[in-house]
Amino acid sequence: MDLTNPMNALNGAKKNSICRYFASDGICFYGSDCQFWHNNNTHHQNSHHNNNHNNNHSQHSHRPLNTSMSGSVGGQTSGAPTDGQHLPQESRLSTYMNGTNNYGYGTDSSLPAMDSQNPRTGRKAITSSNTHPSSGSAIGGQQQQTAQSLPPMASLAPNYFMTDAIRQELIRKLNVSQEMPSNEMYLELPQVVDVYQDLVPLEPSLVSPSTTFNDMTCSVMRATNSKTGQHYCLRRLHSFQPNSSNAKQMIASIESWKKLFHSNVVQLRQVFTTKAFGDNSLIFVYDYHSMANTLMSHYFSNSSNTSSSSNSMNGYSTSSRPYSQQQSQRKLLPEPLIWNFIIQISSALRAIHSSGLSCRALDPTKIIITSGSCSTSANNSQEYPRLRLSGCGVFDVLTNDSFLTTNNPKVLAQHFQQEDLLAFGKLCLVLSTNNISSAAQRDSWQTSLELISRSYSPDLRSLIYYLLSYNSNSGTTHTINDIMPMIGARFYTQLDSLYQRDDSLLEDLSKELDNGRVLRLLIKLGTINERPELQLDPNWSETGDRYLLKLFRDYLFHQFTDDGRPWLDLGHIVSNLNKLDVGSPEKICLVSRDEQNILIVSFAELKRCFESSLNELMI
Numbered sequence: 001m002d003l004t005n006p007m008n009a010l011n012g013a014k015k016n017s018i019c020r021y022f023a024s025d026g027i028c029f030y031g032s033d034c035q036f037w038h039n040n041n042t043h044h045q046n047s048h049h050n051n052n053h054n055n056n057h058s059q060h061s062h063r064p065l066n067t068s069m070s071g072s073v074g075g076q077t078s079g080a081p082t083d084g085q086h087l088p089q090e091s092r093l094s095t096y097m098n099g100t101n102n103y104g105y106g107t108d109s110s111l112p113a114m115d116s117q118n119p120r121t122g123r124k125a126i127t128s129s130n131t132h133p134s135s136g137s138a139i140g141g142q143q144q145q146t147a148q149s150l151p152p153m154a155s156l157a158p159n160y161f162m163t164d165a166i167r168q169e170l171i172r173k174l175n176v177s178q179e180m181p182s183n184e185m186y187l188e189l190p191q192v193v194d195v196y197q198d199l200v201p202l203e204p205s206l207v208s209p210s211t212t213f214n215d216m217t218c219s220v221m222r223a224t225n226s227k228t229g230q231h232y233c234l235r236r237l238h239s240f241q242p243n244s245s246n247a248k249q250m251i252a253s254i255e256s257w258k259k260l261f262h263s264n265v266v267q268l269r270q271v272f273t274t275k276a277f278g279d280n281s282l283i284f285v286y287d288y289h290s291m292a293n294t295l296m297s298h299y300f301s302n303s304s305n306t307s308s309s310s311n312s313m314n315g316y317s318t319s320s321r322p323y324s325q326q327q328s329q330r331k332l333l334p335e336p337l338i339w340n341f342i343i344q345i346s347s348a349l350r351a352i353h354s355s356g357l358s359c360r361a362l363d364p365t366k367i368i369i370t371s372g373s374c375s376t377s378a379n380n381s382q383e384y385p386r387l388r389l390s391g392c393g394v395f396d397v398l399t400n401d402s403f404l405t406t407n408n409p410k411v412l413a414q415h416f417q418q419e420d421l422l423a424f425g426k427l428c429l430v431l432s433t434n435n436i437s438s439a440a441q442r443d444s445w446q447t448s449l450e451l452i453s454r455s456y457s458p459d460l461r462s463l464i465y466y467l468l469s470y471n472s473n474s475g476t477t478h479t480i481n482d483i484m485p486m487i488g489a490r491f492y493t494q495l496d497s498l499y500q501r502d503d504s505l506l507e508d509l510s511k512e513l514d515n516g517r518v519l520r521l522l523i524k525l526g527t528i529n530e531r532p533e534l535q536l537d538p539n540w541s542e543t544g545d546r547y548l549l550k551l552f553r554d555y556l557f558h559q560f561t562d563d564g565r566p567w568l569d570l571g572h573i574v575s576n577l578n579k580l581d582v583g584s585p586e587k588i589c590l591v592s593r594d595e596q597n598i599l600i601v602s603f604a605e606l607k608r609c610f611e612s613s614l615n616e617l618m619i
């Protein structure tokens with residue numbers, strides 16, 4: 001319906017609605033032909049829009065709107081004065097960049113909501129009905145409050161966006177996952193390996209011998225799957241040809257690893273051989289975790305807990321400095337953090353062992369921290385580092401030779417699982433002493449355990465003692481389940497903190513869901529507004545339903561203050577888009593740029609115009 005077309009105003013009986021086709025001077029476009037009811041007080045509010053107008057329009061009166069004109073939405077009267085002097089701080093200019101003050105749907109109101117800061121449409125006043133829909137619990141309880149009692153802008157901002165820490169972590173991860181290597185590094189790598197392209201090294205040297213995998217030359221790269229666009233982590237074993245005589249057994253173990261899904265294990269996706277690097281390389285394809293850092297480099301890379309002249313044993317570097325000297329410089333990790341690590345790693349081992357597999361690479365260089373690495377504080381349990389075992393399955397291929405074929409696979413699996421538990425004990429020892437060399441020599445274990453008894457609970461000492469006490473000659477076997485009673489109720493604490501984190505992430509997600517919805521609305525509106533032509537009609541976007549949407553666009557974005565400055569308020573934009581989205585019955589006053597046309601229209605009508613215009617575009 002073209003609301004600006006006078007032909008729409010039919011003569012005859014009055015319709016049972018209030019007229020909204022009045023011009024800025026308060027005179028109805030259709031004069032005495034108007035089919036709608038005119039209320040006596042209309043001139044009053046029009047004078048409120050525009051102070052220069054002559055208010056003497058007795059024969060074209062309209063429904064009184066003065067309450068909402070002065071800033072009330074949803075039946076509340078904040079009574080904001082036209083000069084804005086008494087408006088709450090958060091409703092004034094300069095709010096645009098800081099966040100928002102009034103997202104959300106208005107409550108049902110038959111009165112048009114007027115922007116009280118706009119000289120054309122009145123000033124905007126903040127009311128409790130203008131709240132973000134997703135901020136329900138945060139400010140929902142303030143629904144009955146007036147504008148003046150709303151909290152200041154800065155304290156409201158977090159209610160509308162995801163928490164800053166998560167936002168920053170995600171942005172950093174995204175940036176790192178998009179980084180491309182310097183040209184020099186890129187030259188050494190092939191352009192394509194199987195379906196993987198854009199190879200980026202994840203470690204400084206591409207040809208260093210691995211401390212974990214029997215000094216094999218290994219390199220780790222990020223690559224993009226050319227078919228899906230997803231990033232993966234490729235671990236390359238240089239110049240390695242798997243022993244084909246054991247191919248069946250090797251394939252079986254790779255398949256088992258591919259089927260093992262656990263939140264603390266880096267997922268193995270594929271294993272293949274390639275000549276793309278100019279040799280016979282074996283490639284393990286794992287899930288890629290942007291910004292992953294090894295436990296080794298996070299906790300043991302500084303001078304206080306590792307030595308610059310270190311060598312290595314079982315993947316752990318050993319220090320040349322006297323043990324006592326190292327201890328005096330070292331700050332111990334908080335006990336809850338150590339238990340957190342124990343729960344995560346034991347959970348991964350439990351899943352691995354119950355699949356008949358063994359990790360065999362359980363050392364700090366093969367445990368990666370994939371999130372939450374900024375916090376080691378015991379107080380902030382929700383930010384504990386998230387650990388994942390990486391490099392799983394490599395040893396199954398590396399040692400899949402005569403050693404395996406001459407032994408019973410079941411006996412072997414049990415042997416390697418016991419080795420895993422011993423490696424776990426050593427890992428707990430280095431974490432509890434915060435000394436990477438404390439596990440290297442069996443002789444120093446006793447001293448380390450004494451230190452642990454002095455600094456930590458007896459449970460922690462017992463757990464480490466139990467894991468380290470495995471002796472292959474003793475004939476006794478340990479299982480990962482044995483340590484569950486030692487973890488005890490700490491498990492529930494961890495579970496609770498995970499649930500809490502889950503809740504807060506869901507809350508953040510719902511906020512971003514809202515933001516995504518608003519973005520989609522804006523995209524659709526942008527495709528309608530100012531379209532040069534549609535179906536050979538150059539005036540398509542200027543007429544009919546589109547004209548209303550054009551005025552609505554101006555209402556959203558192009559308002560200005562009394563002194564002619566742009567009125568920028570994110571809250572105004574988002575709250576009105578939300579009202580459009582739900583088709584709220586609340587009415588607003590749209591004014592043409594030349595101020596000759598003033599239309600009062602509900603969001604429900606705008607929504608109908610919006611949908612029909614969009615449908616026209618899609619035909």
Ligand SMILES: Nc1ncnc2c1ncn2[C@@H]1O[C@H](COP(=O)(O)OP(=O)(O)OP(=O)(O)O)[C@@H](O)[C@H]1O
Nearest residue numbers: 202203210211212220233287288289292293294365
């Ligand atoms: N799945 C993964 N996603 C992202 N980064 C990873 C992944 N696995 C390993 N990395 C990163 O790759 C780098 C190299 O890992 P690697 O396991 O080779 O450690 P390393 O200390 O070099 O051990 P090694 O002595 O065996 O070479 C580390 O920075 C690690 O954080």
